[in-house]
Amino acid sequence: MDLFRPELSAIIDPGHALVKLAGAVDWDRLDELFGKAYSPDEGRPGISTRLMVSLHYLKYAHDLSDEDVVARWVENPYWQYLSGMKYFEHEPPINPSSMSRWRTRIGEPGAETLLKETWEFWGHP
Numbered sequence: 001m002d003l004f005r006p007e008l009s010a011i012i013d014p015g016h017a018l019v020k021l022a023g024a025v026d027w028d029r030l031d032e033l034f035g036k037a038y039s040p041d042e043g044r045p046g047i048s049t050r051l052m053v054s055l056h057y058l059k060y061a062h063d064l065s066d067e068d069v070v071a072r073w074v075e076n077p078y079w080q081y082l083s084g085m086k087y088f089e090h091e092p093p094i095n096p097s098s099m100s101r102w103r104t105r106i107g108e109p110g111a112e113t114l115l116k117e118t119w120e121f122w123g124h125p
Helices: 017-024 027-037 049-061 066-073 077-082 097-121
Strands: none
Touching: 017 077, 027 049, 027 097, 049 066, 049 077, 049 097, 066 077, 066 097
């Protein structure tokens, strides 16, 4: 089915700020750091670190609730690209309640790391 779906990278502007941010963030480092918040032996598999980091960045950048950021994510190909999606998705990627549970898992040090990562991208020391 994906054979007939255009990839997000083919329909977005590569000069857009969120596309640049997607390329600048060290996703592997964040995955290593925040991936520790999940245990593969407990319950369903964890949600992608990149998706959760992206949703939280967008939430705070646009002063949105968890519910609003997830709802708006469905409408925005740049938000989806930042989140690591290959194709445009028409359904929410998560239940908004997953965001508050993720924040609890990463704690205050994790939130500070998120802020630092994006703050440095926008040119603030």
